[in-house]
Amino acid sequence: MNPLRLLRQYGPVSALTAVTLVALALLSSSLQQAASFAGTYATLLLTAAGGLIVLLALLVRTLWRLIRQVREHRPGSRITLRLSLLITSLVGAPVLVIYLFALQFLYQGIDAWFDVKTETALQNAVSLTRMTLDNQTRTLLNLTQSSAQTFATELDQTPALALDRLRKLLNAEEVALFSDDGQPIAFSTTSQTASALPHPPPENIVQQVRKGLTYAAIEEEGKGELRRAFYRVMIPLKLGPRPRMLQAIFPIPAEQTQLAETVQTALAQYQQRAYLRQPLKTAMAVSLTLVLLLALLSTLLFTIQLVSNFTRPIRQLTRATRRVSAGEMEPIRHEGPDNELGELIRSFNDMVRQLRRAQHTARVNHQQVEIQRAYLQAIISSLTSGVITLDSQLRIRLFNQRAEQLLGAPLEEAGQTPLPRLVEQGPFLALRPFWQQIAPLIHEAHGHWQLQLNQSTPSGERILLVQGTPLTSSHTGGHVVIFEDITDLVQAQRHAAWHEVAVRLAHEIKNPLTPIRLSAERLAFKLGRQLPEEERALLEKLTGTIVDQVVTMQTLVDAFADYARSPELALEPVDVNTLLEQMIQLYTRPGLTLQLDTDPACPQVEADPNRLRQLLHNLIKNGIEACEQQPEPTLWLASRCEGGVLTLSVCDNGPGLGEKELTWIFEPYATDKPKGTGLGLAVVKKIVEEHNGTIQVTRSGQRTCFMITLPLTHTR
Amino acid sequence: MRCWKSLLSGLLLTLALMPARAEHEHLAQVTVLFFQHHIEQRQLMVDARVRIKLSTTQRDALEHDIPLYFITRFRLVEHSPLMGFIPWQRTVIEREVPVRLQRARLQGRWLLTNLRNGRQSEAETLEEALDILGTFSDIHLVDQAELHPGIDYRLRLRLQLDRNRLPAALWLESLTDPTWRLDSGWVEESVDQRKLWQR
Known part of the structure; x- marks a missing residue:
């Protein structure tokens, strides 16, 4: 792992833990040393508590982030x-048990x-020492x-010699004679220092002795290594008229x-510790609790970081998997650690690369299929x-536009409905x-089938030739149905x-x-001429009938x-409007408009x-016959x-034509009139087709119109 | 989370159960009997007498050879309003007298040590020792030359037990136990201008 990254991840917590640990160690040490003051303890305690609070804050922040990540379903957060x-519990439980036992x-x-025996022995030892020293003090006082x-006499007369002898007799270190105001008169000392002066008695002792009282006590002097204890004995002396003091x-x-001092110190320490027993327990318990908290906090923080690092490959894998599922075939950049998780990442990257290749191949195949499909379409x-x-x-x-036209249904909207x-x-x-x-043919037929059926449409009867074949070779099965309009073909055959x-x-x-x-x-x-009148009349009637027929x-x-x-036409320029006017003049008569x-x-x-005139003639004649039963028979001609x-139109106000009549109206010998050949409209259609035109019958209001369209390509 | 809650509860419980000595025990009392000043050889000197009554806890500690540290502070404060109306005060000087009181078991006496100059005093009884501890004579504060006429000077005195110098183990207890409190608070005395500037 990168050292800088390691330092960034673990450095602050490690440093904080170390500082807190040192503070706690010093804290524990300060508790065990009697010389340690509360001020130091307080500083250390506050330092340790501060460290723990910072660690706790770090933990709260870390946990908050982790919980937020869990709520946001960040990869790896839940497992972290x-x-x-889990690890903290596994570590924390034994630590807690150890803590309780340690407590x-x-x-x-x-x-x-x-x-109790120790305390009594120490107290007795101190008492014994004290009694010994007191006895020694009293003995020295009495002896002095x-x-x-x-x-007494010698001290008054030759004080220096007397003091010297007295010192030797008493085996004292120093003997001095003072006036009643505390001024030294003479002294004798074992000290070899020429300038040495006698120990000056304190003022309170001088006052005490001046009052006629004696003084005998153990005193100390000097500092450090020069410190020593000695007996000071001071008594009043009456040497003649002048009061003196002998020290x-x-x-x-x-x-x-x-x-x-050892005995005294031992008892003092014992007494101190006895007094501090309960506070010491409390302070030690607090220290131990702080150590426990430090252990748990740092363990939890380290564990979270450790697990977070450990699960990083899992997070990367999860993120990468989501990307792949979203169609983004990107391998993981980092190769991961040199362990099974790293191997997993490498395998994942291999898989992604293979998927990318497969996706590319699939895309190419799909494009080819689309091309084929478009081609087929x-x-x-x-x-x-x-x-x-x-x-x-x-x-x-699959269907084509012609199918929609022939079937008259929006197949585009069929969707997935059978x-x-x-x-x-x-x-x-x-x-x-x-x-x-x-349907019966599709359900039962095992091979190619064919069917001719009539279809009624708003524009007339239509004849469809339907052919079908089961798609047995296809994996999905199914059927293909092909149909075409053979109405014109059938009519052409009939015309022929x-x-x-x-x-x-x-x-x-x-x-x-x-x-x-x-x-x-x-x-x-x-x-x-040869037959009688009656027979001649019969003959004429019969021959007349023959001639008429x-x-x-x-x-x-x-x-x-x-x-x-x-259809051999004699084409020449024709003024249609003039032709129409001629036709109008030809048929103008009373009772017809x-x-x-x-x-x-x-x-x-x-x-x-000529053919065009015949066409108009047949249509006008047909119109007049159609509307002759009307109260006001009327014909309209227009160009x-x-x-x-x-477009030439010939309209009449006759009763019009039914749907079925439209299917055969242009067929030869198809008439519903008592007279007529039934070829009039058939001839009309033939002439129109000879001129590459079309004819259709429409009904608009009270008018039935024959609409003829002729191309103007031959227009001069 | 449950584990942390338990630990926190345990810690709080420990703190709550920390020695809360019976409050019916006698509390320490400090009474300033007098606090005076005088000028001697152009030096401002103070005298004071403080009666100290230790609590049972403190006496018990002394009996168990635990030394107690006392600090007595003398402070000279100058009151001079800024721009004539804004209250303002300045500490001219402060003297501290740190004293340790302990039992000398071998000698059967009570030993007082002035930690500033190392001087020791002995007393036969604790009451006598406290009497010595509370007696201050000729405490030199400041040269008269450093003071200015017409300015309001105040003297302050405060005697307290230095809890920071208790044995470490006692610190937590002294925080919560009122019987460990011994503090006179600041006692103030105005400096007499006539005494200060009379010739």
Whole structure:
């Protein structure tokens, strides 16, 4: 691991723990040393408490962050929290047990320091020492007093010699004679220092002795290593008229002083500790508790950091997995530690790279499939036949625009609804007859099937040729249905048939009609003069009937001849508006209203004028017949030239045509009139088609209109 | 979290149960009997007499050879309003007299040690020792030359037990136990201008 990172992660807590630990160690040490004052203890205690508070604050902050991360579902936070608490519990429980035992041992240990016998022995030792010293003091006092009396005369006369002798007798260190105001008169000392002066007696002792009292006590002088104890004995003396004071200084052997002090110190310490027993227990317990808190706090902080570091690869893996699931195929940058987790990261990176390659391949394949699909769609769309593919659930998978046009349903909106249910819904009701007819074939057919069906549409009857094939080779199964409008084909076949009939009629029937008529007329002429009146009338009636029928048949044959005539047009410029005006004049008569509405913008049309005239003639005639039963029979003729197309319309106010009539109105010999050949409108349609035009019947209000459109490409 | 709550509760309980000695024990008392000043050889000197009554706890500690430290502070304060109306005071000088009181078991006496100059005094009884401890004579504060006429000077005295010099183990107890408190608080005396400037 990076040393700087290590220092940043563990440095502050380590330093703080170390400082607090040192403070606690010194704290414990200060408690055990009697010389240590509360001031030092307080400083150390506050330092340790401060360190613990900072550690606690760090812990609270760390835990707060961790809990916030858990709430935000940050990767790895939950496991970090759990592992940290688990490890801390595992460590904390034994530490707590040790703490409790240590506390108990501490209390027992402190109690074990104290013993009644020890205290008594120490007190006795001190008493004994004190008694010994007191006895020695009294002995020296008595000895000094008795000796002073002995040397009283000499002390008055030759004080220096007397003091010297007295000192030797008393075995004193120093003997001095003072006046009653404390001024030294003479002295004798064992000290070799020439300038040495006698120990000056304190003022209070001088006053005490001046009053006639004696003084004998142990005193100390000097500092440090020079410190020593000695007996000071001071007694009043009556030497003549002048009061004097005699002071004797007796040394105390250092060993004796040390022993006495040792005994005194031992008792003093014992007494102190006895007094401090309970406070010491409390202070020790507080110190131990602080140590416990330090251990737990630092353990928890270190554990959280340690677990956080340990789970870093897991966090990286989780984040990377989320990225991958979001489609971002990025490997983890850091390779991770040199352990199983690092191996896991490396494996993950390998997997991501493979996934990336696979994704790329899939994308390429998908693009190819899309291209193929678009290609197929283009092919299907360009087909003039309608195509629908169904899957195994009979849902529409593919269709083209022609299919929508032929079926008259918005297949785009079919969605995932199976066709059997789809045909029950509003916009798809038009599909129901189609589906009802092909459903048995789809369900039962095992191979290619074909069906021709009639379909009713608003523009008339339509004939569809439907072919289907099961998609057995496909994994998903299904069916493909192809259908096309063969209405024109069927009608063309019919026209061809009728044309053949017309040709045969014209050829086979028209020729014999003239001899039949001539023969009938000759028969009537020749035999009419020879027969009686009654028979002659019968003959004329019969021959008249023959002639009439022959005329009728000739008319019929002429009509068929017109229909069968070959489409060889004699094209020339035709002024359509003029033609319409001529036609109006031709048919103008009382009881019939003819209205003309021409477009002056219409140019001359390249057409066969005779055929065009016949076309108008047939339509006007058809219109007059249609509206002759109306109270005010009216015809409207109009021309319009727009968008390169000439539109001629012939309208009438007749009763109009039914839906079924529209399907056969242009077929030969299809008439509902008692008279007529039934070829009029068939001829009209033939002439229109010869001129590359179209014709359709519309109903607008009370008008039934035949609308003829002719291209103006041949316009001059 | 539960573990931490338990630890915190334990710590608080320990602190709460820390020696809270019976409050019916006698509390220490400090009474300033007199606090006077005088000028001697152009030096401002103070005399004071303080009666000290130790609490049972403090006596008990002394009996158990625990030395007690006392600090007596003498402070001369100058009161001179800033700009004539803003109250302002300045400590001219402060003298401290730290004294240790302890039992000399071997000698059967009570030993007083002035920690500033090392001088020792002995007493036969504790009451006598406290009497010596509370007696202050000719405590030199400041040269008269350092003072100015017309300025209000105040003298302050405070005697207290120095709890920071108790044995370490006693510190926690002394924080919570009122019988360890011994403090006269500041006793103030105005400096007599006539005494100060009379010739």
